Amino acid sequence: MMEAAAKRPPALQRVARALTEDRQERLDREACRVLPLEEQLRRCLAQMRQNQMCFDLETEPELIDALIYEYQAIQSRYRYYQRKARAQGLRAIL
Incomplete structure (x- = not known):
């Protein structure tokens, strides 16, 4: 190329x-x-699902560790967006 x-x-x-x-x-x-808060929450949920699928299929210990750290980072971002959503009075975003 x-x-x-x-x-x-x-x-x-x-x-x-x-x-x-x-x-x-x-x-x-x-x-x-800047994406709407609802979209950010949906993306985090999709990323968590994708991360979980990769985790279930992975066999290399180093990559499993990386997926665990990635999942924790996504969870932190999701909790942050949840707090923002609650502060704005949003409910039941799935």
């Missing part, structure tokens, strides 16, 4: 780099976008 990129004319390389940078900027803007 790198060989194909090296064979491109310089003008094409600049265009490809500009498109890649533009795409990365859009992804960065989307990542920084």
Whole structure:
């Protein structure tokens, strides 16, 4: 793949780099976008489910440890969003 990129004319390389940078900027803007609290809670729940599925399938001790730490981080984020939701008077977000 790198060989194909090296064979491109310089003008094409600049265009490809500009498109890649533009795409990365859009992804960065989307990542920084503030999502509604309900969506944040739903994402945390989905991440916890996915983490649990990976944990159930994993056999390497180091990766199991990493999944445990990741789950704890997701739980902390979920508790934070729950506190914010309660403060705003939101109930029963699943």
